[in-house]
Amino acid sequence: MVVPFLYLFATSFKPQLYLFEIPPQFIPKHPTLSNYTAAWTSNSFGHYFANSVFVSIVSTGLAVILAAMMAYAFARFNFRGQNIMFWMLLIGLMVPGMMLLIPQYLLANQLHLIDSLIGLIVFYVATNLAFNTFLLRGFFEEIPWELEEAMIMDGAGPFRRFFKLILPLSRPALATVSIFTFLAAWDEYVWALTIINDPSKRTLPIAISIFQGQHLTNWGLVFAASTITIVPVIVVFAIFQKQFVRGLTADALKG
């Protein structure tokens, strides 16, 4: 499973001359950091990295807080059209994003969101909202109503109950949806490819794919940039692995 990654990692430290050695070397004979310095500085991957960090973090924050509020409304309040709205969310889960690429593009065009990081954020929040709401609603409903009743006795309104009780109790579920949203935004390719033309607005996935297209044989550089892209993912995943699996199996409240 990891052999391809080891090869990627090894190649990222190889000078151009030794890329296609036969037999392939997993430990480079002439290791060099030049691919990394070249990627980070002269090929502006530092800048693309910053774009990716900004877009992913803002999208995650917005998508999680908005989804939590929606999920709380669905879990605890009765309002008109509640079921219809929830069903529409579920349908949204089933329609694959790429089907809607063309209408979304036209919409973004009307809203002047082409070639802007805000345009990426708006659509990353929108595409992750349905799943996050769905997962959080299930979790919120498991929280005993008696706890909220006790707070109502003390005169707490819905906002206070949401921020002081529901959110702190839901940390594992919030961690799960945060990781999902962050990864989805960090790895997203199609939408960014479609609306970003300005080179200074590129995120890491499009920067890498365009870079490979332009420098067909410079795999050392491509894989140095790829390593820069996947290291944060592996770090985030390693830190939250336990929470992540627990949040998914939904027995987090018991733990």
Add this chain to the structure above:
Amino acid sequence: MILFPMARALQISFYNWGVFPGSTTTFVGLHQYVREYHDPVFWRALENSIFYTIFTVPFQIIFGLAVALLLVRKIPGRGLFRALFYIPVVTSWVVVSLLFKFLFSTDSGFVNWLLHSLHLSSHNIGWLDTRWPSMITIGVLGIWKGVGWSMLIFLAALMGVPETLTEAAAIDGAGPWRTFISVTLPSIRLTLSFVTIMLVIGSLNVFTSAYIMTGGGPQQQTEVVLSYMYHQAFNFLDFGYGSALAFTLTLFVFAISFVQMRLFRGGVSRVIR
């Protein structure tokens, strides 16, 4: 929220859409769908997407389930193994597509070197030069990247199978294979159908790997439905035809999912009886 863009996609597919300011948009009715019907590239793309689905889904299920069965036991280092299988899932499609393009390159690619040194092939195979080898390569990438996902879902389901059930089967003298067929498999039936439906939807929507590894080439031989849609819409700016392609695939995916749900429900009631 979701219905609006869907309706809009359908609407666009009835037009010859003018993208540039000043160009005209004309209503053409079902013309785009007729065009699709007579378009050999569309049918080949659909064939490729279906091939990808039939090739990758069974392997993802079998490997995912096998690994989950191994890692559900309390063996040393299982947390590490779970993470190792899951890393490809969380890695960007762009990175792994480029990585596999490199591993499968014709001259001095890692895979050809491996086949050569194992004496399985005497010449260098041009994996990404012709249609079927390319589709197989794209499929291998899909399986490698997807196994961790089905493993994780199966793991969660297997942890929910009561140990008393498997123990009872063991006391009745059932071997591991028999226990698996008669106890474990029926208990995770719902998860199995969920995973199958989700994987089929995902596979019919294959895009990034094909787009990056072959770009649909050579001569549109390896185009899948969505890469063809993307080329039509954003390279040729033919939004009407692109929308028709996208909408056709959506209907196809819905129909397949519906049939599967019916099939699995039949399976469920048979087991209960």
